[in-house]
Amino acid sequence: MSDQEGNRDNPYSFDDYIFVKNNFNYYRDDEFFQALVKKYLPFNELEKIDLELQELSDIVSFRFKALADEATRLENRVKCTLIQHYDAYNHRIDKIKRCSETETLEREIFDLGLFDPKRNSPWSRFVKMFLLYQIGESGVMCPIACTHGAVELLQKYENELEPEAYNILTYLRDGIGGYKLGSQFVSEIQGGSDVPANLVEAVFEEEEGSDGVSNCWRLYGQKYFCSAMQSDYAVVTAKPKNVSSSTRVAAFVVPAWLPGNKEKEIRNSYTIDRLKQKLGTAELPTAEITYNGAVAYPVGPLEKGLADIVGIVLSLSRLHVALGMAAGLLKVTREAILYSQFRTAFGVPVSSFPLMINQINDINHNAMRSAAGAFKVYSEYIHFNEELISGIRELQKIEDLTERKRRFRLRELIMLQKIVVADDAPAIIRKAISFFGGHGIMEDFIDFPRLHRDSLIMELWEGPRNVLLAQIHRDFQRVAEWYSADDFIKDLLEGVDQKTIGNLTTEFSKIISHDTLLRNDEETLEICRDWERISNNLFHIYQDQALIELNYKGKPLKFSRLLRKFKKKPEEKEILVEL
Ligand SMILES: Cc1cc2nc3c(=O)[nH]c(=O)nc-3n(C[C@H](O)[C@H](O)[C@H](O)COP(=O)(O)OP(=O)(O)OC[C@H]3O[C@@H](n4cnc5c(N)ncnc54)[C@H](O)[C@@H]3O)c2cc1C
Known part of the structure; x- marks a missing residue:
């Protein structure tokens, strides 16, 4: 019988849990994150970036977290579905009003100059993004991912861009006039x-338009999923008319407002027709728009647009999906495990029930391997100086076969990681929600409902699972002459035991040697089923290997230890939240 039996003033309190959760510093208190940073960062950068991370973490863990929590309140989420089409004087303005907390968060995160080479190195950029993704505020992190893609694409053609497009690169990357936001339509x-x-068509028009611009490309037609609609510049795909490659997609960069028009709320000859009502990423405005002659600047050769968009812009977004989810999972898992140690049922902490112990170990292992895998994949991207190859055709031009294969592995890893982490994340978050019982569903109790909703989106955008599985299969057929499926597995899983590699190689080679995934017959159906399963296995083994290589020996999380530790600390956090 409880010692509170018959007590009408029920003294139960969540305060200790909330205290520990709210005092946890995402970098300073997370030994696992620190171990990843220590393993992967080059020695000559480690000390400096470690210090920068500590300082940023003091802000992310408290101030940014508080802003993100406010932005996710229902009344604030609704704002991203509402648009003011006209002002009082019959001017079409298509104004989006977001909640001020998201706008503040966005400005402060963009002011970190993540893509500015004067302020961040490839590694400091990555680990800062990993830290920021722990709060997973999609209203801000989606434009961060899109801006990253836009910068990489523009940079690839930096020396060939028209002056206007070059200026856009400097606004997005170097913060000339304040760091601007990118998107991709x-x-x-x-x-x-x-x-x-x-x-959507692009037409080169010599005559001057009503906006005063002549001799430029203009876009016509509709784009139906335009996220980060608040952005300043979008990378847009369109088919250029009256050129030899008119059936092929080209890449353009399109200002939301022509110079001087943002303040006047005159958009660059397009209308925002509607804002979508979404299950997840609700803090992010996603629009349906119509171009009516928007001025656009080509990026790269017109006929290479598709390869550049898929190979660079979408690939980067896929990296972001995976690293973002992996970072978010560390936080989710930590908070769920701490709650299970705090909460009691039948007189004991719920974390002590064998059914729970297995679940705790499962989500913990999944989160750790996702993070270790994300660092390992990203280290390959950094190995290649953050330059992605546009497509298999460009890859074939690399003379050095060892390098060509390594680049091919990165290309496939990015797709594999995206589909597997996006598949794992909703399941892990759902399990973590269950640790809280009914409280896990309460939006104002914990941010897991938001993170769960957002995780469902990750599977769909930037290439749904099926599309990427089909693409990987096709890629292997195209490189069969110089990279066999067997060799790929052996190279990718270096360090993994021979038996595991042997089993996987047999199954993987069988799938790849099947000529197509598009024929509707019994054999293809079976191959497709196997491919769905094997792709997950393959990447999980890669993640597990990354975790083994980390050789992490830190202390397991302990609620009571953290409670004691934080009670001793000065109340610096509250000061930061109030800033
Ligand atoms: C919240 C949200 C925000 C978004 N923001 C943007 C944005 O900012 N910019 C942008 O450009 N897009 C954006 N998108 C769009 C997103 O990229 C697309 O939804 C996605 O590419 C899929 O296109 P679709 O919805 O037309 O599905 P479809 O192309 O109609 O696909 C439907 C189904 O068919 C399957 N399928 C298609 N081809 C194959 C195949 N070869 N083999 C097997 N199965 C196949 C797919 O896997 C999917 O399950 C956003 C989407 C969401 C949900």
Whole structure:
């Protein structure tokens, strides 16, 4: 019988749990994150970046977290579905009003100059993004991912860009006049997977338009999924008319407002027709828009647009999906495990029930391997100086076979990681929610409902699972002459035991040697089923290997230890939250 039996003034309190959760510093208190940073960062950068991370973590863990929590309140989420089309004087303005907390968060995160080479190195950029993704505020982190893609694409053609496009690069990357936001508009109403079927047209027009611009490309047509609609510049796909490659998709960068027009709220000849009402990433405005002659600047050769968009812009977003989810999972798992140690049922902490112990170990292992895998994959991207190759054709031009294979592995790893982490994340978060019982569903109790909703989106955008599985299969057929499926597995899983590699190689080679995934017959159906399973196995083994290589020996989380530790600390956090 409880010693509170018959007590009408029920003294139960969550305060100790909330205290520990709210005092946890995402970098300073997380030995696992620190171990990853220590393993992967080059020795000559480690001390400096470690210090920068500590300082940033003091802000992210408290101030940014508080801003993100406010932005996710229902009344604030609704704002991203509402748009003011006209002002009082009949001017079309298509004004989006977001909650001020998201706007503050966005400004402060963009002011970190993440893509500015004067302020961040590839590694400091990555680990700062990993830290920021722990609060997973999609309203801000989606434009961060898109800006990253836009910068990389523009940088690839830095020496060939028209002056206007070059200026855009300097606004996005170098913060000339304040760091600006990027977005990417590819999907159309008839389909997002099939980008070559895009219908938006680009027309080169010599005569001067009503905006005073002449001799420029202009866009016409609809884009149906335009996230980060608040951004300043979008990378947009369109088919250029009256050129030899008119059936092929080209890449353009398109200002949301022409110079001087943002303050006047005159958009660059397009209308925002509607804001979507979404299950997840609700703090992010996603729009349906119509271009009516928007001024656009080509990026790269017109006929290479598709390869550049998929190979660079979407690949980077896929890296972001995975690293973002992996970072978020560390936080989710930590908070769920701490709650299970705090909460009691039948007189004991719920973490002590064998059914729970297995679940705790499972989500913990999954989160740790996702993070270790994300660091390992990203280290390959940094190995190649953060330059992605646009497509297999460009890859084939690399003379050095060892390098060509390594680049191919990175290309496939990015897709594999995206589909597997996006598949794992909703399941892990759902399990973590269950640790809280009914409280896990309460939006104002914990941010897991938001993170769960957002995680469902990750599977769909930037290439749905099926599309990427089909793409990987096709890629292997195209490189069969110089990279066999067997060799790929052996190279990718270096360090893994021979038996595991042997089993996987047999299954993987069988799938890859099947000529197509598009035929509807018994054999293909079976191959597709196997491929769904094997792709997950393959990447999980890669993640497990990354975790083994980390050789992490830190102390397991302990609620009571953290409670004692934080009670001793000065109340510096509260000061930061109030800033
Ligand atoms: C919240 C949100 C925000 C978004 N923001 C943006 C944005 O900012 N910019 C942008 O350009 N897009 C954006 N998108 C669009 C997203 O990229 C597309 O939804 C996605 O590419 C899929 O396109 P679709 O929705 O037209 O699906 P479809 O292309 O119609 O696909 C439907 C189904 O068919 C399957 N399928 C398609 N091809 C194959 C194949 N070869 N083999 C097997 N199965 C196949 C797909 O896997 C999917 O399950 C956003 C989407 C969401 C949900």
